[in-house]
Amino acid sequence: MTRSATLVREDMQKILREQLDGMPIWTDAKDMERYVSDWHKDVVSGAVAVLRPGSTEEVAAAVKLCRDLDLDIIPQGGNTGLVLGAVPDDPKRQVVISLERMNKIRHIDPENFSAIVDAGCVLSEMKDQLAEREMFFPLALGAQGSCQIGGNVSTNAGGVNVLRYGMTRESVLGLEVVLPDGTIWNGLNSLRKDNRGIDLKQMFIGAEGTLGIVTGVALKLSPLPTQVETALVALGSLNDVIQLYRRARVDCCDLMSAFELLPPSAFSLAQAAIPDLPIPVSDEFPAYALIELSGSGLVDVADLLARFLERAMEDELVLDGTVAASRAQAASIWAIREGMNEGQALHGPHMRTDFSVPLAQMAAFITEAEAAITSALPDCVCVSYGHVGDGNVHLNVLPPKGLSRDECDMRIDQSKKIANEVLYNFKGSISAEHGIGRLKQADFEAHLPDANLELISRIKHALDPELRMNPGCQLSRQATP
Structure with missing residues (x-):
């Protein structure tokens, strides 16, 4: 079917139901509401339908049918993104394909410290299941109770542990992807070293669903930390925060998993969202750092943190602070970091x-x-x-x-x-x-070097010549050759 051909919305919905028999499909506006609006509800759109496949084969069938019906596709994970990358912007000709029903851990390999998972696995639930096997996936986000690993891969998500473990890209060993023509590419390779030519999975990491739909992920895991130490410290300036980080990077080496900058307003914003949240330090200082060290085995992480902070206080670099005495207190400190985001949203x-x-x-x-x-x-x-x-x-x-x-x-x-x-x-x-996403698309394109734009456009056009996969995300519809 060509772009000039048209079917009325109801006809397309009927065909989707008939041809994808057994797949849950939402077409009612109320049922679709959470799939067609952004995380903060700043933007509310619509769609022809929301398709909810339960397997990679069903995703492929849905993609092929959408192509036949001349429908564009918005791939969606947990829809927790902040740049409108998974929100439809042309309700009359777009469908959302949600991966939420694809939420199983397919295989865990304890000896290889790896796992293969469905793209719809919720991040926190997946991490909890891996922890039961004493394995650790390091990605940690404020939205981890809702976001999905396929979306994390597609956006190359960061989070608080990047300084130690890197972006999501660093934890991906292989991918399974449904391409824009419905072909299933199986690259679920769990090898740590594989130098057989171009690393195809890298094209889809960070592509935000513009080149295909990630349906499965092979993950690199680490031993589950048995010691986690958390501190919140006050400093005299932003420059002192950077200086403290440099010292921590040397003294604490690779055991430092997080180092967060907080402003004094973090406390009032967090308490606006969580009124009974305890604040363990005074808010009178110009800047604060939230530090986390973690490890397992024979290393004494608590002693390392104590000695590091003692030296920093002797040098009057750290002016005040607290070290969590329990996991509950550590969670309370981290709640300040996450609660300030909720406080800003409430504003x-x-x-x-x-x-x-x-x-x-x-x-x-x-x-x-x-x-x-x-x-x-x-x-x-x-x-x-x-x-x-x-x-x-x-x-x-x-x-x-x-x-x-x-x-x-x-x-x-x-x-x-x-x-x-x-x-x-x-x-x-x-x-x-x-x-x-769509929110930063104009700024991104305006400052993108010509050679970069040309390369990205060529890749997009080669894999998705009909520009059907998440159109308008990252690049404008006019940017591709």
Whole structure:
């Protein structure tokens, strides 16, 4: 069927039900609501249908039928993304293919420290099942109770453990993918070394579903940490946070799994979302660091952290702080980090960013960007936090409460332009870990070197010549040859 041919919505829904008999298919607006809106409910769209296959073969059948019906496909995992990468934008000609029913761990290999899993496995549930076998998958996100591993792979998700374990890409040994023509590519290879030519799986990691639908993942695992130590410390400046990280990187070596920057406003934002959340340190200091060390075997992680912090306090680099005495206290400290995101959402519409800058310039970037935004928009509040060690800064801007949506949007747009201009002066990236999606597509394309755009476009056109797979995500529909 060509692009000029048309079927009415009801006819397409009928054919989908008949040809995909036995597959759960949602067509009612109420049933589809959570699949066609973003995580923060800022955008609500629609779709011809939501298809919920239960196997790779069913995904392939759905893709082939959508092609026959001239329907575009929006692949979707847990729909927890922040850049509109899994939200339809053309309801009359798009279907959502949700992987949520594909949620089984297919195989665990304890001796190889690997596992093969369905793409629809919820991250936290999968990690819990692996922990029962004393194995550890390091990806840790605020949305891990809802996000799915296929989406994590497709966005090359980051999280708090990147400085030790790397991005999701570093933990992927192999993939199974349904291509835009319905072909199943089985690359579920669990080898640690395989140098047989081009590594095809890398094309799909971070592609955000634009080249195919990830249906299975072979994961590299690690021994489950038996010792986890968490500390929250106060420092005198952003520069001191960077200095402390450098010392921790040397003194604690590869046992450091997380090092997070928090601003003083983190505490009030977290308590807005979790009113009874205890705050173990004073909020009077300019900057804070949340540090986690983890390990197993014969290493004494608690002693290492204690000696490191003792030296930092003797040098007056750390001014105050607390070390969690139990897993419950550690969870309470981490709740501050995650709760501040919920607090910002409760505040209302605001600018969210996912910047990446060279680590040595992180403090200077935050200082310069916040100063520029505050000068132009004195009634807005800047909230900067992120993953020290991989240069990932989330510089968010909260407009004052009580404004109309148009007034909020005006401030959000202006603050984004100001922040992006500072970012480009620092030669940074607009996406450290969230991806491009549709939200950042225009900025991404505008600053993409011609050679990069040409290569990406050629790959897209070669695998998806009809531009049917997640169109408008990452690249505009006009950007491909």
